[in-house]
Amino acid sequence: MSRSAWNWWNDIAHREGRLAATRQLFVALWEFIRDSTPERRRRRYGDAGFDWDHRVDTTSAAVDWRDRLLGAFHSPYQPTEADLFHEMLDALREKSQIDFHDFIFIDLGSGKGRTLLMASDYPFRRIVGVELLPALHRAAQENLEKYRSESQKCFAMEAICADATEFRFPVEPTVLYLFNPLLEAGLKKMIANLEESLRSHPRAVYVLYHNPLLDHVLGDSAALKTIGGTHQYAMYTSR
Ligand SMILES: C[S@@+](CC[C@H](N)C(=O)[O-])C[C@H]1O[C@@H](n2cnc3c(N)ncnc32)[C@H](O)[C@@H]1O
Known part of the structure; x- marks a missing residue:
């Protein structure tokens, strides 16, 4: 502490x-x-x-x-509201015209894992959540085990307990979800890791940034360009 x-x-x-x-x-x-x-x-x-x-x-x-x-x-735990999550995913699909079957979904700072459960309503290849605090991570694991939904389309879900600033991005097309998990220095480090990963393995990466308080950090990245959003979220794609 x-x-x-x-x-x-x-x-x-x-x-x-x-x-x-x-x-x-x-x-x-x-x-x-x-x-x-x-x-x-x-x-x-x-x-x-x-x-x-x-x-x-x-x-x-x-x-x-x-x-x-x-x-x-760090960043206080607050789960994403369900209606807004689906609005963001639908907006991303409409804007990018991507097929989620080709993408993995990653939430950096996944808390108790609500977004992982909600993302399983979409046909992602797999879903990964990364949470720093062990107690929240354990809650996420229990939630992944318990969750049942008739609308579930993805069953490959994983919760990892780790520091998002050290996360090594899988080299697969990715939808990256961020709900203010990091302070400015940490966010810069994480974006630098993403840039490095994109340099060595160019691929499609979309970023959904909910409550984009530090959007200048993503806006300043030469590896990302903005493709839309509202006052509640911003969307980016790899260049
Ligand atoms: C605003 S909550 C968002 C929770 C979840 N993404 C959602 O939308 O429902 C931010 C989360 O980021 C986590 N966090 C803060 N610093 C982190 C770090 N360095 N690595 C991983 N998770 C972190 C916090 O513990 C918290 O659970």
Whole structure:
């Protein structure tokens, strides 16, 4: 925990100075305390509709306080809302005209694995999720085992517990999904890994970036070009 906080503080101090980093540390801790009230917890159950429908546990309300505190220094767990996920996938299919049979789906920062379950409604070749926090990863594994849906088209699903900034991309056509898993330094590192992978193995890679707070990082990449989106998400393709 203290190492995560230290790395987080250092990353901000490096870019914005020690005072700004310390101020942001207090803001993050204050936000964590506010988020721990029963009222806030009750509100977080607002994302549990998907779980009721599918008998799984992907809600952000049932996350241990230590993992929520760690989340404050990485990226807090929040599952993607189902309607928006399907809107994004449909928009990508329409825009790119790709056949998902040829693609693997990767979610970097997959949390409890809700996107992996939702992506299995599409005929991907396989589905991979990468999550840093072991407790969320274990929940994802249980969800993958439990999940049943009549609309499921892909059954090759895998959850990996690892750091997304160290992830080695499989050399296959890929739909890469990101819902703010990383801070700026980590996102730059991950995009540099993707660029290197595309240089050595040119192929079709599409990126769906949900809540694109750091879209300039992807926009600055010579390996990617934007193909559309809304205020809620951005879509990119490899050049
Ligand atoms: C906003 S949540 C998104 C969860 C999931 N992708 C979804 O859309 O339902 C971001 C996730 O990224 C994870 N994360 C943060 N840093 C990470 C890293 N370096 N490697 C892998 N996962 C990370 C967090 O633990 C959190 O579960």
